[in-house]
Amino acid sequence: QKEVEQNSGPLSVPEGAIASLNCTYSDRGSQSFFWYRQYSGKSPELIMFIYSNGDKEDGRFTAQLNKASQYVSLLIRDSQPSDSATYLCAVILRSHGSGNTGKLIFGQGTTLQVKP
């Protein structure tokens, strides 16, 4: 089982719709979760991070974390064509019993296409 898994997509949504991106992780002890956006040929840029169960909202973006089910999701409301990119989920892995490893692992990314 991969440490961080995402559906590679592409996920296609019409402009103005809600895009829902999902990510599951294998390390039950992981505490820190990140969503990055990557445009083609560019470096990833951080959109949001979340540490606590529940929802965290920032503008049109909402991150949702469910540690019991080991998944984290990203919702994009009022999707725009400029949101078309690859969205990468990342997790800091924890070592057995001694805190964070410092090892930041990414999923394979989900490609989002927002159609005008």
Add this chain to the structure above:
Amino acid sequence: DGGITQSPKYLFRKEGQNVTLSCEQNLNHDAMYWYRQDPGQGLRLIYYSQIVNDFQKGDIAEGYSVSREKKESFPLTVTSAQKNPTAFYLCASKFKAVSNTGELFFGEGSRLTVL
């Protein structure tokens, strides 16, 4: 301006040659990372360093080597032992590796093509 500088941006090399990719940061970050990205794929961790003079293997370290002699610098050598080195290489840094918080800052990447 603070940031991460990777060089070169594009690199072509013949099969069997070693190649060193440079990564320099002036953010005063302790932690630095190297990732590899293949077309349509996510980022795979090659090596990371939590502090000067220390580094750990990531998931795909075979065929690569690194050094961390200075806080600002974390060069990656792609050796001839790396069977498929053509890829996009990303260097990143973070204030503290084991901290839950803190954004990962990326360089602009180096695209290596082996002919």
